[in-house]
Amino acid sequence: MAPHTEQLTRPAVQLRSLTRSFEDRTVLDGIDLDIPAGQFVALLGHSGSGKSTLLRAIAGLDHNVAGSGHLTAPERVSVVFQDSRLLPWRRVLDNVLLGTDGQDKGRAALAEVGLKGRERAWPSELSGGEAQRAALARSLVREPELLLADEPFGALDALTRIRMHGLLRQLWQRHQPSVLLVTHDVDEAIVLADRVLVLDSGRIGVDLTIDRPHPRSYRDPLLGEYREQLLAALGVVEDPA
Amino acid sequence: MSTSASTSTSTTTSTTTTATTTATAPLDTEARDTPRSRRRGLSPGRRLPATRLIGPALLLALWAAASAAGQLDPGAIPAPWTVVRTAGHLWSAGTLPTDILTSLERAAYGFAIGLTAGVVLALASGLSRVGEALIDGTVNLNRAIPTLGLIPLFILWLGIGEAFKIAIIAIVVYIPIYLNTHAALSGIDSRFVELAEVQGLSRLQFVRKIVVPGALPGFFVGLRLGVTGSWLGLVVLEQINATSGLGYMMFQAQNYGQSDVILVGLLVYGVFGLISDSVVRLIERRVLSWRRTLSS
Ligand SMILES: Nc1ncnc2c1ncn2[C@@H]1O[C@H](COP(=O)(O)OP(=O)(O)OP(=O)(O)O)[C@@H](O)[C@H]1O
Ligand SMILES: [Mg+2]
Numbered sequence: 001m002a003p004h005t006e007q008l009t010r011p012a013v014q015l016r017s018l019t020r021s022f023e024d025r026t027v028l029d030g031i032d033l034d035i036p037a038g039q040f041v042a043l044l045g046h047s048g049s050g051k052s053t054l055l056r057a058i059a060g061l062d063h064n065v066a067g068s069g070h071l072t073a074p075e076r077v078s079v080v081f082q083d084s085r086l087l088p089w090r091r092v093l094d095n096v097l098l099g100t101d102g103q104d105k106g107r108a109a110l111a112e113v114g115l116k117g118r119e120r121a122w123p124s125e126l127s128g129g130e131a132q133r134a135a136l137a138r139s140l141v142r143e144p145e146l147l148l149a150d151e152p153f154g155a156l157d158a159l160t161r162i163r164m165h166g167l168l169r170q171l172w173q174r175h176q177p178s179v180l181l182v183t184h185d186v187d188e189a190i191v192l193a194d195r196v197l198v199l200d201s202g203r204i205g206v207d208l209t210i211d212r213p214h215p216r217s218y219r220d221p222l223l224g225e226y227r228e229q230l231l232a233a234l235g236v237v238e239d240p241a
Numbered sequence: 242m243s244t245s246a247s248t249s250t251s252t253t254t255s256t257t258t259t260a261t262t263t264a265t266a267p268l269d270t271e272a273r274d275t276p277r278s279r280r281r282g283l284s285p286g287r288r289l290p291a292t293r294l295i296g297p298a299l300l301l302a303l304w305a306a307a308s309a310a311g312q313l314d315p316g317a318i319p320a321p322w323t324v325v326r327t328a329g330h331l332w333s334a335g336t337l338p339t340d341i342l343t344s345l346e347r348a349a350y351g352f353a354i355g356l357t358a359g360v361v362l363a364l365a366s367g368l369s370r371v372g373e374a375l376i377d378g379t380v381n382l383n384r385a386i387p388t389l390g391l392i393p394l395f396i397l398w399l400g401i402g403e404a405f406k407i408a409i410i411a412i413v414v415y416i417p418i419y420l421n422t423h424a425a426l427s428g429i430d431s432r433f434v435e436l437a438e439v440q441g442l443s444r445l446q447f448v449r450k451i452v453v454p455g456a457l458p459g460f461f462v463g464l465r466l467g468v469t470g471s472w473l474g475l476v477v478l479e480q481i482n483a484t485s486g487l488g489y490m491m492f493q494a495q496n497y498g499q500s501d502v503i504l505v506g507l508l509v510y511g512v513f514g515l516i517s518d519s520v521v522r523l524i525e526r527r528v529l530s531w532r533r534t535l536s537s
Binding site: 059060061077078079081083085087088089090098099100122123124138142 | 433436437438439440441442446450451454531532
């Protein structure tokens with residue numbers, strides 16, 4: 001595994017020869033992975049490469065999936081899904097507090113994601129970006145040690161997505177959970193993460209530490225190298241024109 | 242690639258928004274006239290107050306007009322005012338209040354039992370596989386048998402008193418409540434089940450915060466069918482071996498050729514049916530205020 005500054009602490013996530021398969025298709029084929037506490041990791045891979053399968057395994061959501069291997073994950077894990085998954089019959093604040101209590105904590109979390117004053121709104125009254133922010137607030141109230149996010153910004157428009165990147169990074173800095181962010185978007189991965197993994201044929205094909213200060217700009221030329229490396233790993237050949 | 246796609250989506254959205262804003266700006270008449278400024282809505286539009294009464298009122302007016310014009314045989318269909326007068330007589334004689342009360346009592350008991358049974362059975366079969374195996378097939382078997390066909394059997398079992406009437410009404414009521422509630426329970430989105438696991442909900446919390454609220458819309462559909470069913474069952478039941486009640490009153494009137502009394506009975510049934518349905522709708526709108534549907 002790539003060396004990292006927080007080597008002394010026990011890794012938050014530890015996978016040893018993790019295997020998952022559907023029928024006879026092996027989707028995860030012996031994955032070894034350590035994620036140190038507090039690290040921000042992005043996971044790239046082709047559609048169908050098993051990113052969601054890996055994330056669901058770590059979240060403990062894959063009850064009926066065949067597999068083997070060893071997996072350690074922290075006690076408090078939060079998941080942000082691609083859809084905001086707010087319960088339409090609970091007001092925003094009650095959604096944020098689903099599974100916990102403490103009105104004040106919920107209000108504070110909503111304020112943090114810029115939804116102060118929308119506590120009593122119904123989810124159907126929120127825009128897509130607002131709903132996703134509420135989902136982020138819901139995952140933060142639980143003060144997770146590990147935040148798993150499966151393409152959380154996939155359904156948002158480009159502008160909102162950029163704003164969400166800033167927000168996620170801020171929240172990460174304040175709360176310091178380990179983050180595993182699944183994404184399709186190479187740029188999103190490079191701008192946000194300290195470390196980018198590429199899942200390929202059921203294994204971690206590339207493990208890249210991105211050593212650039214934050215906040216990063218999409219136009220940072222030094223990020224271009226990382227981008228090319230990752231695109232090559234994903235088999236995307238850029239048009240030479 | 243995906244970026245450019247979503248950019249174009251956001252552009253479309255903002256264009257629409259701008260168009261709508263200009264269209265509603267009070268001074269900008271030009272923008273209001275542009276044909277592309279607003280899409281034709283597909284929802285039926287804003288709800289008008291008391292619109293549900295327009296249909297019945299029109300029907301009543303037609304009836305009154307036809308009677309006044311002498312187009313209706315007063316022996317078969319008496320005029321509205323004759324019916325009202327008869328109702329007044331029956332009321333002051335004390336038989337109508339007694340009959341109404343008896344009928345209401347039967348409907349209420351049967352309905353309460355049916356409601357409880359429907360909900361309990363739906364929960365039991367929706368929340369556990371064992372419950373489903375035991376209950377769902379049985380209820381569907383029960384549904385396949387015409388409930389009114391059970392009357393002779395129930396009279397043999399429960400005697401000819403109140404018990405069999407209440408039992409039949411309870412059956413008429415519990416079936417739609419069970420079916421709709423059970424369908425709604427089993428239709429709970431599996432994504433919400435996943436969410437509950439992620440948020441660490443206990444089984445009880447899961448039922449209270451996700452399953453029950455999620456199944457409420459279906460429950461209300463069943464409830465409305467059940468309410469109507471309880472009145473329908475009553476009409477039939479009270480014509481069999483009853484000594485009081487609205488159905489009995491109408492049955493007697495048939496023997497004496499009093500069509501006005503029959504109409505009084507039908508009117509009372511109709512009014513109560515309408516009222517109880519409105520009450521259920523009102524509760525439904527209150528409880529399901531989070532829904533943004535066509536009807537809101
Ligand atoms: N419940 C399931 N039953 C059968 N096959 C499944 C199931 N879930 C996933 N798969 C298969 O496992 C493979 C990996 O799926 P997964 O959802 O992990 O991909 P992914 O990398 O998240 O893709 P995407 O980027 O499109 O979300 C796919 O080929 C998929 O068809
Ligand atoms: Mg996926």
